[in-house]
Amino acid sequence: MGATMTEKILTRAAGVPSVTPGETVFCTFHSVSLLDCQNLGLIDEKGLTLQHPERVVISFDHFIRDSMGDLAAAVALPRMREFAARHKIPVANVFDVGRHGISHHVPFEEGFVVPGSFCGAFDTQAATLGVGNAFVIPLMSSLIPALLTGDTWIVVPEAIRINFHGRLRPGITGKDVYFGIMDRISELTVGRSLEYGGPGLETLTLDARMAIANGSNHMGAVTSIFEADDRLLSYLVSRITQPFEPVVPDADARYVETLDFQLEDFHPAIAAPGAPTNRRSVSDVLGTEIQAAFVGSCSSGRLEELTLAANELRGKRVHPAVRMVVTPATSQVMQAAVAAGVIGDLLAAGAAVTMPGCGACYFGNQSPLLLADNEVCISTSVENHAGRMGSASGRIFLANAAVVAASAVAGRIVQPDVLIEQEAAA
Amino acid sequence: MNSGVTALEGRVWKLGDNVPLEDVMSAKYDELATTDRITEIVRHTLEHLVPNFADNVRPGDMIVTGTRFGIGKHHFGVIGALQEVGVSAVLSESLDPLFQRESIDRGLYALAFPGITSVVADGERMRLELLTGTGVNLSRELSFKLTPASRLLIELAASGGIMDYTMARLGSQAADTGPA
Numbered sequence: 001m002g003a004t005m006t007e008k009i010l011t012r013a014a015g016v017p018s019v020t021p022g023e024t025v026f027c028t029f030h031s032v033s034l035l036d037c038q039n040l041g042l043i044d045e046k047g048l049t050l051q052h053p054e055r056v057v058i059s060f061d062h063f064i065r066d067s068m069g070d071l072a073a074a075v076a077l078p079r080m081r082e083f084a085a086r087h088k089i090p091v092a093n094v095f096d097v098g099r100h101g102i103s104h105h106v107p108f109e110e111g112f113v114v115p116g117s118f119c120g121a122f123d124t125q126a127a128t129l130g131v132g133n134a135f136v137i138p139l140m141s142s143l144i145p146a147l148l149t150g151d152t153w154i155v156v157p158e159a160i161r162i163n164f165h166g167r168l169r170p171g172i173t174g175k176d177v178y179f180g181i182m183d184r185i186s187e188l189t190v191g192r193s194l195e196y197g198g199p200g201l202e203t204l205t206l207d208a209r210m211a212i213a214n215g216s217n218h219m220g221a222v223t224s225i226f227e228a229d230d231r232l233l234s235y236l237v238s239r240i241t242q243p244f245e246p247v248v249p250d251a252d253a254r255y256v257e258t259l260d261f262q263l264e265d266f267h268p269a270i271a272a273p274g275a276p277t278n279r280r281s282v283s284d285v286l287g288t289e290i291q292a293a294f295v296g297s298c299s300s301g302r303l304e305e306l307t308l309a310a311n312e313l314r315g316k317r318v319h320p321a322v323r324m325v326v327t328p329a330t331s332q333v334m335q336a337a338v339a340a341g342v343i344g345d346l347l348a349a350g351a352a353v354t355m356p357g358c359g360a361c362y363f364g365n366q367s368p369l370l371l372a373d374n375e376v377c378i379s380t381s382v383e384n385h386a387g388r389m390g391s392a393s394g395r396i397f398l399a400n401a402a403v404v405a406a407s408a409v410a411g412r413i414v415q416p417d418v419l420i421e422q423e424a425a426a
Numbered sequence: 427m428n429s430g431v432t433a434l435e436g437r438v439w440k441l442g443d444n445v446p447l448e449d450v451m452s453a454k455y456d457e458l459a460t461t462d463r464i465t466e467i468v469r470h471t472l473e474h475l476v477p478n479f480a481d482n483v484r485p486g487d488m489i490v491t492g493t494r495f496g497i498g499k500h501h502f503g504v505i506g507a508l509q510e511v512g513v514s515a516v517l518s519e520s521l522d523p524l525f526q527r528e529s530i531d532r533g534l535y536a537l538a539f540p541g542i543t544s545v546v547a548d549g550e551r552m553r554l555e556l557l558t559g560t561g562v563n564l565s566r567e568l569s570f571k572l573t574p575a576s577r578l579l580i581e582l583a584a585s586g587g588i589m590d591y592t593m594a595r596l597g598s599q600a601a602d603t604g605p606a
Contacts (some may be wrong), residue, residue: 024578042589049594069461125523138524141499145592153578153588155523190494191523191538195517220497222523275448275498361575364457383499387454 004159004195004251009135009247011061013118021158028151029055032139033129033394035103037076038122040083042144053089058111059330060100061357063366068283074364076177102298103355104136105210109332111239112410115228115246120146125382126223127216131209132236133228133238133246134401135193138217157191157222161255163198166263166352171418173400174204174211175300177381179269180259181212182219190220195249197227199271200263206235206279207304209211211364214299216384238352254402268419271382282403285413290378293318293408294389295351295401300380303336303361305401310342312405312416313349319411324351324404325369327359349409363390371396378407430558430584433533434514435564440548441475443492447525449475450496451503459503466512471507485512487588488552492518492543496516496525496536505532517542530579533587537575545570556580 003011003018010019013027021293033054043050050056058080064071077097084094095106107113108129115133120126126138137154146152162181182189194216196209205213213224226232228246235288270285272278295301295309318324326346328334334356337343346353347380350367360369361381371377371390377397379389384396399407402416440522451459455467472479489508495518496504505528508516515535529536539559546552550565559574585591 022576024576063599066458070461137527138500140524140528142527142588145588146595148592153582155576155579157523187494190497190520217499218497219523220494220522275446277446277498288579364460373554383453385448385453385499385501387452387456392454 001254004253005195005227005247005249005253006135006159008156009116009118009225010154010156011118011233019156019351021156024153024155026151026289027154027161028347029120029146030114031055031057031107031112031119032143032146033103033107033112033119033121033126034058034080034143035062036072036073036080036124037062037064038080038143039070040144043147044086048148050087050147053087053314055150056089056091056147057095057107058084058089059095059103060097060388061102061104062362063357064364065366068364079303083200099331101332102301104175104298105329108132109239109330111241112192114240114242114244120152124217127221128210128214128298130216130224131206131215131226131232133226133232135223135225137223145389157193159195159258160185160188161249162194162196162257163258163260164196164200164204164263165198165260166200167203168208169267169422171308171402171416171422172266172268173300173305173401174208176266176269177208178212178215179271179276180266182215182277186277191222191254191328193222194224196224196341198260201227202229202231203263205304206231207302210302211299219388241353255338258259266418268400268403270403271384273395273397274386275386276398282399282413282415285397286415288357288397288413289376290322290407290412291351292369292373293322293324293404294360294377294379294381296325296329296359297381298329298358299360299382300401301327301329301333303333303340303342305380306333306342308401308418309341309405312346312402312418313351313409314345315418316349316409317378318350318408321411322408323369324408325354325360325367326351327354327367329355331356337378360389363387376389378404378413427537431581432584433553434488434556435553436514436551437484438488438490438546438548438550438552439483440543440546441489441495443477444492444497445506446498447496447543448498449503451507454503455503456501459501459506464503464506467503468507468510471511479558480511482554482600483511486514488514488597489516490518490542490546492514493520494522495520496522498572500528502522505529505534509534512544518556519543519602531588531592535580535584537579539572539574545572
């Protein structure tokens, strides 16, 4: 019987002849990604050493504000630098201020996530790295043990196959695709891995794939894996120097479900305050007044989303009653956005552009956006529970970057021009 | 922590299907949870689903849930609060993999036992041997047999969590290779 990509990667990483869904195995990491506010003191208290310091990547991303005790950047960043030096993590693996970015984006940009590999990252959104044809899981409390042993336990999941067809319409992002898929199949996804491919895959940018994979845990999926295609391999060619072997599913691989999605069918999607699963269309919430707008986060802080926002803002001004904050996901995204003129357009429209990182997505991070009581925000970020971006009485609508930017101009939730123009032309 | 106990006995709090982590502990308490002030938020555990849960739950009680328990982004207070009030296990028809991972890693049994919701009702007492899946509904004196959960997951949680399990692994590896 053939194997899924999930089974192939976990078989390799477990060093066994084969794996079967449902069994629990120990898999060895190709790389492990840390963020900037880890407390790894236990390792030194116990006098322990890292199994593979050369496989550890650290990216500064959260920059936690001072009120958060020993997580605060002022103490956490020096602590991470000292930890890296003490444990002989190569300095080239430490993405300190200036080279920094979201810790489940940077390892992809920097070649630490290799096709066909098993990787881990501390952050809950680790599956974003599945863009790289890798099986990547969030570690949380598994992190310190992973550093000590170089491996971790995993229940081999059954896989769901998702085939894309066609091409996204302009103004539709990976976030809309994730929301649309969640709407249709969330009853199927808990405890399973999602494997993406199909003839439409080649039309999807890597940025869009990251946003789709980013939604894995909100669907209860273990992770997401994208097939390796020319777009991925040409991106990685200058970033990975070692030989690697991508995985492809066997023709007779056993999937619990195989589903087909036409990319033209995805629409701009909204999540109303409370949870990403509170799905609405833009027309359902049209006219809702906002005070804050955010483009950024591991869900939607890449060049594609920044460009979409800039296109919507060009020649206009952010509404005077709205503060709009844009935070590129990584330093590489920031550089590309500057080169493309995107940052200039955002600034000209009156948006604030901050240092790269996680930004306003999480209340604990330093960000000028932080919601005050009863404020309403529209955001491309990950989560919209009460209190997620500041005051617990703040209300957060999640949407794609075009909707966020258009709403920032209008001062209320509106359809973006990019979609209105298409409807007019149709 | 479970101190190696794999046979559980206690009262059951039964929840339905699709309970997200937000309903176990709201994310609005994240700041208290992440700054080691878990005792201040324990009283909010399950507050919207089970009024006065924190006042009435007793050490050793079990939570039995339907399908898709624990979906949604992980919130930091959830597992700590369940452990603080003495919940011995979350036993579900199916559960979110990240909630399961983090629970097991921190020494809280979070295990799928398909069929569990049909053998016990809310408020009843139950005995369950995790390694075999055999149990008794003590309130109705009915025996049952479910497919047992993964032995490794049970051992991980029983050892107190991933850190204790790992220390034991490292210790045995050191013993295998002898003194340097």
